[in-house]
Amino acid sequence: MPIKCAIIGYGYWGRNVAKAIVQCSNFELITIYDEEHNALNEAHKSYDFSPYPSYEAILSDTQIQAVFIITPPHTHFSLAKRALESAKHTFVEKPLTTNSAQAQILYDVADSKNVRLYCDHIFLHSPAINYLKEHIASFGEIVYINARRINLGLFQSNVDVIWDLAIHDLSIIDYLVGLHIKEVSTFATTYLCYPNDALANINMKLENGIIITLNLSWLSPIKVREMIIGGSKKTAIYDETKHNKITLFNTGVVIKDEFDKTSLYQKMVEYKLSKEIIPKLPKTMALDNSIAHFSEYILNQDCIEKSKCDKEHILRVIKAIEMIQEARIAPPH
Structure with a gap:
């Protein structure tokens, strides 16, 4: 029998x-609830449900x-x-909470009631990210990850740009290489009279030595969703x-203590002319995959033990954001 659910x-x-x-056979949509009447009227145009x-x-x-809490x-x-x-x-919907202590409380309640709590870190269900996860060992030693997530965004009244945008990249990084932060510095600033930070640059060094840089903005005239993963054998550009x-x-990051001009030039040319490979990926949608995963998380004990969005992952990402915000460097006046 399908799992009866409400949005x-x-x-x-x-x-x-x-x-x-409605595309997932494991769920049956019983109702949609929103305090805004206009939103409910729109829902009734597309779905037959009991208010x-x-x-x-x-x-x-x-x-x-x-x-499904999408608020x-x-x-x-x-x-x-x-x-x-x-x-x-x-x-x-991400973030589970904006406070790690509250997130822990939710998991404790879920355990006490023997029900499943699931936070949608959606890109963990993207075919592209799954491909990177499956092949990350072939990259050799990961040296750096650089991510840009910028757009002319909708300014959020309840969260800043870090909670809105960085959480995606941090969840991906944790999934691929682990998110155990050794050092972090954060520059973030507001824009005009808006109360929350609209731009942030974050620099981190992980305990495994990987250097992370994140560039986040609601002020960009273009939308960029790019992550570069540099390894000693291969480099990948992921562009959503x-x-x-x-x-x-095929050429990765070449690290040597000394370069003469000839060898440096050769390496630069080798990198520039290295062969590009574009892997073929499944055409499934990350959200569809995530909804299906949630249904399996409810129905299948094996899935519970292997969930990508398990408690440890979610808490690690929330605590990482707390560390990033604690490391915020106030802009000069």
Whole structure:
């Protein structure tokens, strides 16, 4: 029997989640709830569902087994805690919370009620990221990861650009190489009268020696979603905005104590002329994969033990953001 579920929040991303749910045979969408009447009217144009008068009414309905919380980040803790206490399997849009202590509380409640708590770090379900995970050993020693996630963005009133954008790259980095931070420095700044940071540059060194640089902005005139992974044998460029999302270069980062001009020139030419490889990737959508993974997380004990978005991963990413924000260098006045 399909898992009967409800969507809480029908904004931009809630609409995408609804489409993915109805395409997943393991779920049956019972209702959509949003406090905005216009949003509910839009939902009724696309889906046939029974409206509920309140969130509490949904939680008290024992036929509903799972809820999808697709609401602003500052609401996640309260909504998820109430859902878990009502013994509902709970899917939460990233971030799970903006506080690691609250995140731990949610996992404790989920364990006490024997239900599944799942935070959607969506790119862990991307075919491109899965390809990188499967082939990362062939890159040799990873030397650096450089990521740019910039756009002329919607300024968030409840989170800053780090919580909005960096969480994606940090989740990818943790999945690929582990996110154990040794050193971090952060420059972040607001824009005009907006209260939250709109631009940030983050430099990190991991305990395994990998150098990480993140460039984040809501102020860019173009949208960039690019990550460069430099290894001693291979280098990869992952670009989420392109049709061919991964380009591999057979030449990696060459590290020598000394260079003479001739050998340095040769290495530069060798790198420039190295062969590009564009792997063929499955055409599945990351969100569809994530929704399907959540259903398996509920139904399959083996999946519980192997979940990509397990508690340790989610908590590591949240704690990394807390470290990044604690390392924020105030801009000069």
